[in-house]
Amino acid sequence: MNYITLQSMSVKVQNLSKLYGSQRAVDNISFDIPDGQVIGFLGPNGAGKSTTMKMIAGFIEPNAGSIEVCGIPVLEQAMLSKQKIGYLPENNPLYYDMYVKEYLSFVANVHGIRSINNRVAEMIEMTGLDREQHKKIQHLSKGYKQRVGLAQAMIHDPEVLILDEPTSGLDPNQLEDIRSLIVNLGKEKTVILSTHIMQEVEAMCERVIILNKGKIAADNQVARLKSGNKKTQLVRLKIKGKSASKLQLNHVKFKDIEDGFVLAQSNNSEVLTEEIFRYCASKEWVLQHLSQEESSLEDVFKELTK
Amino acid sequence: MNQFFSSLVGYIAIGIFLVLSALFTFVFPSTSVLDAGFASLDTFFSNAPLFFLFLIPAITMRMFAEEFNTGTIELLLTRPLKIIDIIGGKFLAALMLVVFSILPTIVYYFSIYKLAVPIGNVDTGGIIGSYFGLILLGASFVALGTFSSAITNNQIIAFLIGVLFCFTFYMGLDFLAKMPVFVGRLDYFIEHLGVNAHYLAMSKGVIDTRDLLYFLSLIIIFLLLTKIVLTKRK
Numbered sequence: 001m002n003y004i005t006l007q008s009m010s011v012k013v014q015n016l017s018k019l020y021g022s023q024r025a026v027d028n029i030s031f032d033i034p035d036g037q038v039i040g041f042l043g044p045n046g047a048g049k050s051t052t053m054k055m056i057a058g059f060i061e062p063n064a065g066s067i068e069v070c071g072i073p074v075l076e077q078a079m080l081s082k083q084k085i086g087y088l089p090e091n092n093p094l095y096y097d098m099y100v101k102e103y104l105s106f107v108a109n110v111h112g113i114r115s116i117n118n119r120v121a122e123m124i125e126m127t128g129l130d131r132e133q134h135k136k137i138q139h140l141s142k143g144y145k146q147r148v149g150l151a152q153a154m155i156h157d158p159e160v161l162i163l164d165e166p167t168s169g170l171d172p173n174q175l176e177d178i179r180s181l182i183v184n185l186g187k188e189k190t191v192i193l194s195t196h197i198m199q200e201v202e203a204m205c206e207r208v209i210i211l212n213k214g215k216i217a218a219d220n221q222v223a224r225l226k227s228g229n230k231k232t233q234l235v236r237l238k239i240k241g242k243s244a245s246k247l248q249l250n251h252v253k254f255k256d257i258e259d260g261f262v263l264a265q266s267n268n269s270e271v272l273t274e275e276i277f278r279y280c281a282s283k284e285w286v287l288q289h290l291s292q293e294e295s296s297l298e299d300v301f302k303e304l305t306k
Numbered sequence: 307m308n309q310f311f312s313s314l315v316g317y318i319a320i321g322i323f324l325v326l327s328a329l330f331t332f333v334f335p336s337t338s339v340l341d342a343g344f345a346s347l348d349t350f351f352s353n354a355p356l357f358f359l360f361l362i363p364a365i366t367m368r369m370f371a372e373e374f375n376t377g378t379i380e381l382l383l384t385r386p387l388k389i390i391d392i393i394g395g396k397f398l399a400a401l402m403l404v405v406f407s408i409l410p411t412i413v414y415y416f417s418i419y420k421l422a423v424p425i426g427n428v429d430t431g432g433i434i435g436s437y438f439g440l441i442l443l444g445a446s447f448v449a450l451g452t453f454s455s456a457i458t459n460n461q462i463i464a465f466l467i468g469v470l471f472c473f474t475f476y477m478g479l480d481f482l483a484k485m486p487v488f489v490g491r492l493d494y495f496i497e498h499l500g501v502n503a504h505y506l507a508m509s510k511g512v513i514d515t516r517d518l519l520y521f522l523s524l525i526i527i528f529l530l531l532t533k534i535v536l537t538k539r540k
Contacts, residue, residue, distance in 0.1 A: 057384045059380050060540060079386045082384060082385060082386040085384070087381070089384075093377030093378040094376075094381075095378055096376075
């Protein structure tokens with residue numbers, strides 16, 4: 001018996017492709033997402049994030065490949081798999097002329113939930129909609145509409161949550177709220193979310209799949225992806241009385257930044273900090289600051305998708 | 307699926323239908339029963355389909371066009387619901403609205419009943435048949451409207467196409483049958499492709515299975531076409 005298969009995979013995607021005309025929106029991608037992981041789909045517009053999510057949610061059918069959610073094949077047993085998935089589509093479409101409670105009750109009813117009123121009250125509390133629950137959806141602010149969108153996605157307590165750009169267009173406060181809500185959800189559920197904001201992924205996800213032109217450009221733990229990008233080394237330093245133009249070292253470029261700090265960049269040095277330290281020591285300069293700059297996910301992203 | 311009852315559109319449609327049919331049946335002298343001298347509801351039953359011709363496409367135009375336009379169709383189709391259930395639900399909701407708009411007109415029957423000389427001298431059988439026919443005609447219009455709403459994102463276009471379909475099936479085919487090319491050859495067949503021939507047959511008080519079958523197949527065909535269109539569009 002193969003023990004590896006014992007770890008249950010919430011979402012399993014194999015050789016998935018979707019064509020729009022002759023354009024490959026999604027091109028032969030495969031990935032597994034184990035139970036309880038929060039993963040981020042990252043990519044420029046048109047990279048295939050939404051298309052992939054729509055296929056997992058069962059809204060569009062792929063041209064090739066297979067998708068399993070909690071071991072249920074999405075294409076063959078759509079009715080069962082849809083019960084396991086909570087989906088928040090891009091731009092958060094809602095019936096604007098319905099009341100918050102009315103809409104959530106309607107969704108609960110569709111999912112065959114027994115104690116509808118209790119469940120709706122629970123969702124309203126969980127998403128912090130208490131004060132808005134008697135309003136019409138069209139009268140809510142964008143942040144609260146987003147909460148209604150999350151509430152409708154979670155009302156049937158699905159194992160897998162698919163959130164397509166859950167934070168787009170929110171102001172910083174709303175952003176914070178929705179993010180912490182998602183992080184909390186991620187403790188119990190498998191969450192797939194898409195975004196084109198790097199900080200979002202750093203703040204919420206354990207793992208990131210970077211898509212570019214329908215293909216997977218990278219699939220890694222967020223922490224590892226950042227440290228994995230060691231081709232370029234960046235070091236921040238400050239030497240008393242010296243600016244970038246006074247410094248010279250093989251293979252290293254120096255650049256003045258704010259407050260007398262200097263940024264050193266090297267493409268083929270493994271131990272840039274050490275080299276700079278020795279350089280300063282040999283010249284008897286006073287080194288006031290020396291630190292390794294961590295390459296941000298943003299740099300990784302730019303590099304992978306250019 | 308009960309969107310209609312939470313929105314104004316439904317009530318406005320019912321209201322307009324009742325006001326118009328009351329005006330034509332009892333007030334306007336050229337069509338009023340009171341001036342005609344006969345205790346019958348013929349004016350009501352010949353006018354009602356004309357009101358439905360506009361009102362039903364107005365009720366059904368939102369059905370799918372708006373869902374596609376706002377993207378809520380994506381929410382609907384990612385729920386554990388079969389497409390045919392969604393169509394059926396929406397169809398029944400709109401049909402309910404049509405039935406609710408017809409129900410109050412039973413009052414007309416009672417007023418005619420009292421006005422007749424001697425009291426009660428009305429063709430009750432014919433009126434029951436007419437009501438039955440009117441509901442089936444309404445249901446067919448709803449099916450046509452449902453289909454037109456599924457083929458576009460634009461509600462106005464859905465409305466116009468809906469009216470065109472209803473018009474074609476209600477009157478258009480009759481006009482076509484009267485073209486000299488068809489007279490004496492295909493005119494009977496073409497006329498019976500249309501709704502009106504079957505509706506008139508029913509209003510005589512005779513509920514023929516062929517008429518019933520005609521209405522049911524028209525409804526089912528257009529609901530299935532709707533399903534095909536939705537499956538293709540998603």
